[in-house]
Amino acid sequence: MSLILIGMAMGIVIVEFGLLNLLYFFDWGLPEKEPAEKITTGDEVALDLVQVILP
Structure with missing residues (x-):
């Protein structure tokens, strides 16, 4: 049993x-040629979900 645990830890x-x-x-x-302001990080979606879950 202990050999299995060692193998699992090593695999992880x-x-x-x-x-x-x-x-x-x-x-x-x-x-290239993409302004940083145009890229979305998804923070707005997380804030919207919090507002829906916790009214």
């Missing part, structure tokens, strides 16, 4: 490191 660590590498080395940037 390997998946986390893989995801970390994908996020770290991704080319995060704005598209």
